[in-house]
Amino acid sequence: MSTEHDHGHDFPPMSSVKRWFVTTNHKDIGILYTITALFFLLLGGMLAMLMRVQLWEPGATILSEGAYNQAVSAHGLIMIFWFISPFAFGFANYIVPLQIGADDLAFPRLNAMSYWAYLFSGLLFIVSFFQGGTFSGGWTMYAPLNVPTYMPNIGGTTVVLALIMFVAAVTMGSVNFITTIYRMRAPGLRMRDLPMFSMSILLTVWMMLFAFAALLAALMILGAQHLVGVNYFNVDGGSLLWTHLFWFFGHPEVYIVFFPALGVMAEVFQTFTGRRLVGRKWFVLSMVLVALQSFIVWMHHMFLTGINLEIKTLFMVTTIGISLPFDLMVFSLIYTMIKGRIRYTTPFLFCLGALVLFIIGGITGVFLGAVVLDYEFRGTYWVVAHFHYVMFAGGTALIGGLYYWFPKITGKMYDEFLGKAQFALFFVGFNLLYFPMFSAWETPRRVFVYETGLAFWHKVATVGGFLLGLSVLVMLYNLFKSLAVGEEVGDNPWEYATSAEWAVSSPPPLENFPGIPDYRGGKLSFLDESDLTADGGTATDGGTAETSAATGTGTATGGALATAEQALATEVVESEPEHADHASYWPVVVCFAGFLAFLGLSGVREGGFYPWLAIAGGLLSAVGFVGLAQESFHAPEPGFAEQWPFEGVENMKLGMWTFLGSDIVLFGGFIGSYLFLRVANGWMHWHEAFIPEEHVVMPGLINTYLLLASSFAVVLALVAAERNSSRGVIASLTATWLLGVGFLVNKAIEWEHLFHIHTEAFPEGWALGTNVASSTFYLTTGLHAAHVIVGLIMLMYMIPRAMRGAYLGENQDSLEYFGLYWHFVDIVWLFLFPLFYIL
């Protein structure tokens, strides 16, 4: 039997370079994420080494001031965005589907897109170094330093755009994981029984979905300030607005970074103590609580700003509140160790080390959480030490995870001696590097001039930094060497590991399981496919991986038998369309196009070749999207799955709703910014000072009518589809399109008029950059208009299809998903209309 030709496209083996460009398989994508993240670790690490060398003595001049600022900022941004979370999502991609018993993520091509967007956003960042210097305002990008006046080089703009692209990658990933974990669990796997790592990833992506949407709002506004000159972060209240938006994202972000690490720690502790996590239920509950609370503590990063005392006190209380569940988790991990019998393997050592580091980091964080103490510590090396102890404790646990899953992913065992040696180097280096920073805490943060009395501590730290760097090289050597000559491992080299990834061969076959995974018997077993359905046969990975012999506890059929059975099943269903595809070129094309477009935008004000680059990128992405839409790509929904609480909500629908959830927060960020600036500039004063008489209600009201009518037309389209009336569908969709176009035309007339008014108050017209009111008006309604345009483009794809008889009867799903989007855009306008036209 050919294992390849039943994938529709011929899917190249892992040894082929082509495979890595076209793959959509979650395991491949996981490997790509992991390797890319490690690359960014080295890049960020090199920048850190530069800084440590500069700090060897106070006021050294190895780097110029500007170069040092760039190094600090780029180091922070790269480590936080391009290293640590993607590193965790390498594992998440590889392991989560295996743990929950799915054969892939819900949207494989979206997953590939997410990876490529991540990679290209990182490349965009790297390009920024060569555009007159990269962003140099710190990873928090505080205003007003971040605005073009103070950050005029193109590289600064490029970083903002790179971050926007990165957020796009994150959002695609979040939507995908949420849909997958809710809708594709093996039968019998209840939500509360999710393995700890999958549980931690689920909570992480929930936080990501909302937190990154707020960041996206901040970045889009900042990008607009750079590209089209709106006024936001440079006006009264603007700096404070940035801190709000940034930290509203930023605090959840620290848990987004840490949660996957917690999940790894829980798994590793269970495996190497041979015990279930003590108080597992409470552990999970604490995580849920922390995830919720993480959205209501952000102002503890703003204790030194002008926010009022009541709110500072409130946020001090919520901050203390959020440390309590963490205590519980820490104790649960400690008790698990006490109750179990520990095996000191490399993964365990790293996770234990992570726990120790995290406790130190947590305690020093409590100091910062107290308003009074923070007045002292803010902006010093105390903060630097604190967040490295917590964040990099997460990194430490993830390195443990790398050792833990390395045998599963590669089929080879790493070198235990080298692993332990690395741990020793790492742990000593880590503490030599960061602990002295508590002693030298009076050093101002992000500055390389400090009191000479502190030089000793900084020398120690630099030595520690190099040890830490060396340990990473030892790790890479170990992993490379083991890949070549490591001992082959079976399904489960860890004996007590219980989650489902250990019940399949190492590495697992392309379609993961030798049958349909099933937990209904109380433990994992694999059902024979032919018993249940003819839902496509499975095939092994390009012929490289052999389906292993008996999986796990003898519940599954022997590998050979399973393979034979699959061969039969494949034979039978060969001709059926219900077959998973694995290859698509389009994700990498679309993301490369995005890269070109953003690169072009970054320098569009300069002219030259930049505008052409932007146009080329735009055109190529149009080609890419059409390619995606036209391609036949099939990712079947599982016939049998545990889907609480989203039974009956198809994957696409849940995906759409999840995306809309993040879009709500994006608009929330824009509307919130408008309200904030209006409060800051005097709510009532706003109209008198900033808005011309010519800005009247009527155009807004007309547009409200148009949009409501277009929504109604979509509803009618669905009714017509139900009645199998092709003409009804076509007519309704066309009406929707025309009304949408009418909306845009009306808006264009209105804007054109306002741009060119000549009144006493506004002799130069009321344009984007005129004042804060015009900026908020054009940008917020402009974002909405962009949503309308996207909808119209979708319609231009759908109407011709409707003419060929699509969407009728049973096939109305796409119509419905489009409707969800369109009505959402309508709802947003229902609020923009009064906020920007009446009140």
Next chain:
Amino acid sequence: MARTKLYTAIFVVLMVFSTTQALVEMTGLLEEAYWVAFGLIIALSTIKAVFVAGYYQHLRWEPRAVTYLALGGVFVALALTTAAAYSIL
């Protein structure tokens, strides 16, 4: 068919509410009692949004969890907006 009637009725309500919002400004109520008018207008928008989400996006007939998902987004957006604005009052 009954659904079509329902959808049409909702459409009419949406149009009427929107017109009312504009009238609040035109009749000068906004000038006289700004915050009353403000409350009224936002309440009307909220009701409209609930109608569109509940019926046009048929959240009414979906599992409750979908509604909670959307409300999660709304809650996050409101937390950001209100707390940020309050912090500088």
